Amino acid sequence: MQKQISKNHSIVKQNYDWKSQLQSRITTPEDLLQYLPGLPGSQIFKDLYQNVDEFKQLMSHLSSAFRFAVTPYYLGLANPESDRCPILLQILPQKSELKDQVFTRPDPLAEEAHGAVPGLTHRYPDRALWYLSHNCAVYCRFCMRKRKVSRAESVTGRENDEPVFNYIESHKEIKEVILSGGDPLSLSDDTLHSLLIRLKKIEHLSSIRIHTRMPVTLPQRFNETLCAILRESYPVTLVTHFNHPVELTEEAAAAVRNLRMSGVMVLNQSVLLKDINDSVETQESLLLGLLKIGIKPYYLHQCDEVNGVSHFRANIQTGLKIMRDLQGRNPGIAIPRYVLDLPGGGGKVPLENDYQITEGNNTPGPGNSVKVYENWAGDPYVIIGDR
Ligand code: SF4
Known part of the structure; x- marks a missing residue:
């Protein structure tokens, strides 16, 4: 650390x-x-x-x-x-942010097209994404919401909270609300408190999730006042965004410890970034370091096709190779899911290595099929009778 x-x-x-x-x-x-x-x-x-x-x-x-x-x-x-x-x-x-010839769309995931009411995206039936703030402690040049993040004038005002609540309350198929932005924790403690308490009262919600990079960029945010609010709002899941082991400081560890002691589940999603974390050594160090401070690695994202960020994108083959090299050499709970968010709003798909190498039906006994898989070390193993 x-x-x-x-x-x-x-x-x-x-x-x-x-x-x-x-x-x-x-x-x-x-x-x-x-x-x-x-x-x-x-x-x-x-x-x-x-x-x-x-x-x-x-x-x-x-x-x-x-x-x-x-x-x-x-x-x-x-x-x-x-x-x-x-x-x-x-x-x-x-x-290269100014003249990106490769990625030309500001909103490749079509988040705006799936807007339900101002400030809320409802793309999957069971989840709704609420953009609570467009401010962040640090602005990351690879941000997938560059189209509006950092622009104070683009955020919907607090007067829009009521229509958002009305929408969530009247759509009983919504099981989870994701508070995102920008960074929702850039809001005041009082505002967060009232929003969380109101959400907690909605019976059909099973999960409240907060997406924030503040454990990475502003760990001082997780003081007793905020932790008391999160404790009162139990159960809350916090998904943060460490990209590199150098970000795993003693301050970050203390923030996560405060969160965990407040009953908050802490997960991490990172982005595969060219020349920053696109090696197995860096990923391994990041993932084990996350576990060590109490964070479960959740997703490794393929970089989205956002205008102005193509210089950050590592190719999928690199990502798959890293995922393969991580297998078998690290605890299973350290391994995140490598995912691609499909352009156009198609949603996430897992990017996975194929461990099956052959298939046949020649042994042993009539009608038995055989499949051969290789393990993490590349050694073959035969599965019999699986149709
Ligand atoms: S903290 Fe998140 S929302 Fe804010 S600039 Fe970074 S990636 Fe974008």
């Missing part, structure tokens, strides 16, 4: 609470260079930009479409001396 950082930034060693962290976010190129004075001389910077002027121009050009913001805590995990620092690669804007 990473120590709380950083040799570069004394500021992150201060005991900031979550609101101070948010208020102190680094949002401009000037601030970023002040925090990371060595950045322009680093290899990663030279790979991404011709010079500081180009970097500043790109930052200002992109900020109207998708903001730049990072908490001092998360920036403190960055290491400019690393050629492929996974933190910097997730937060630094890149030229």
Whole structure:
């Protein structure tokens, strides 16, 4: 596990609470260079930009479409001396965001097309997705909701909560409500409290799920006040989003411990990101590290076809190879499901390796069929009589 950082930034060693962290976010190129004075001389910077002027121009050009913001805590995990620092690669804007010839759709999963009432997507019969906020502690350049995340003006106001509640209350086929965004935990404690208590009263709901990256980017958020709210709202499932083992800090572990002690089930979904976590070593370290701090790995997502993020996408063969190499060498509960969200709103499908290598009916006894499977190590095993 990473120590709380950083040799570069004394500021992150201060005991900031979550609101101070948010208020102190680094949002401009000037601030970023002040925090990371060595950045322009680093290899990663030279790979991404011709010079500081180009970097500043790109930052200002992109900020109207998708903001730049990072908490001092998360920036403190960055290491400019690393050629492929996974933190910097997730937060630094890149030229390829501007001219993506491969992925051209802002909403490839057709979430808006499945909008039921403003702020709510109802695509699967049993689940509804509520976009509670378009703010996040840190803006990730690969975000699949770039079309609206980071734009305060795009979020529906709290006056729309009532129609959303009415919709959920009148659609008894909805078993689960997923609170998402942006980051729903960017809302105030009071707002979250009243929303969760109201949801808890809806009899036909079996599950309330919160999607948040704050255990990764702002673990200070999980203080006693929030944990008391979550305890009162039991049972709540929290799905977070660690992408790299360097994000598994002592602060993150403490946040997860607080959550677990409040009766919250904590799962992780990550995205397979080119040059960031697309190796079996990195995935193994991430998955085992997650288990160690009390998080069950849930999904590994193939990167969605969102305009401006194609430079992040590792191919499916790479993902399948990683999944295969993880099998048999790691506890089963460490292995997430590798999934592809189908463009056009088709939903998730699992991406799986095929372990069956042959089929026949020549042995032993009449009519018996034979199938041969290989195990994780590539050794063949025969199954008899399975039709
Ligand atoms: S925290 Fe989630 S919603 Fe926010 S920018 Fe990152 S990926 Fe997008």
